[in-house]
Amino acid sequence: MGKKLRLDKILAHMGYGSRSEIRRLVKQGNVEVGGKVVKDFGLQVDPEQETVTIGGERVEFREFIYLMLNKPQGVVSATEDTRDRTVLDVLEGEYVHFEPFPVGRLDKDTEGLLLLTNDGKLAHNLLSPRKHVPKTYFAEVEGAVGASDAAAFEKGVALDDGYVTMPAKLVVLAEGDPAAGRVSKIELTITEGKFHQVKRMFQAVGKKVVFLKRISMGPLLLDEHLAPGQFRELTEEELAQLKGDAGH
Template sequence: MLAHMGYGTRSEIRRIVKQGAVKIGDVSVKDSGLQVDPELDMILVDGERVVYREFIYLMLNKPQGVVSATEDSRDRTVLDLLADEYGHFEPFPVGRLDKDTEGLLLLTNDGKLAHNLLSPRKHVPKTYFAEVEGAVGAADIAAFEEGVVLDDGYRTMPAKLVVLKEGDPMARTVAKIELTIMEGKFHQVKRMFQAVGKKVVYLKRISMGPLLLDEHLAEGQYRELTEDELELLKNHSG
């Protein structure tokens, strides 16, 4: 349990147990292999109570230039943005955002929740804000409602396109939109606009299921989910 909570390697923990630094209640532990119940036993290390938890759930506002991976030989990953205290939980990103895409990314070590959120059968909606070259209007809304055919022949599920600003190619102003999709194909938002002859120049994910990106999180910042947010997420994906 102490190794899982980041108090050291097994050999380091054996050493601090021998030094008498670990107690259950008022009793010093002599055996580092002692079985404990984290829910019932009050465990202290150097007088500080150990608060056990199995899973962590972090909301990250992913910046551009960082890849959605646990490791990468060339680029910084989203895990490089986290404090060391989370490393021993071995979190991973739930799904992917392109290197140049910003916004909401969930990081966790809860494999069951991640699977449910990503399962095509669950149809968890994801909403993006985008800036698009070209005039976006009613024809695009209708096309996306029908589902568009991507460059590999795949027809997307119906998607909801909201035009915030139409854009004017003559005036060189971009369109601003919000798009909600029910799946997560590779580069899907960019490829959907490509299918209707337009180009995404900026992309940011703003929600995943009931989870909304915290507007107070600057790019690269993160925080743990609140109990209410986690409950909503589990109910939505269960």
């Protein structure tokens, strides 16, 4: 048995209109539960056990959604903002009524993997500082990043406010050459999420991040087929891995 929910809430959650529009539809006899017309919009219904139809169309109820977004630059990790486009503005209308929110945040000028969901328990577990969920970033950095930086990050570096980071793993993919104007290309895995952390870690070793993209969060890898601004639902396998990792 699933849990019982008000009929108008179920239909609003699935995007069939505003609460007042749905109440009007129910009163007009357009909604059936278990094959019978119902006119009580406050009726308690178990959507997993009882068939709900509206205008003859079966309502496929889902409580939670899980979306992987490749966040583009210039978009903020918020559900509303008066000045900037938000990650919800990127989503198409079919998902907005679920009221998803970003799990964690990426800076406005950072792109890459962002999970959007309305599953508060999963989000809480993934963001819990006790869980130390690893997050990996690809970055382009001005200056020659090398073994000494990797050693410093492995120990933990002091940020501008004196906070010493937890050990982080730095992999140099291509060493830069400042004289030739060539940036270093790196991957950095951190297990915490301080404000602007990756940028500030490189500042601590005298270098500057010029491009930043998150490529993984726990077991979830950014789908390389998603261009910036594109998104898709998580696969069942990805969701199972994520829930396993988050101790769901």
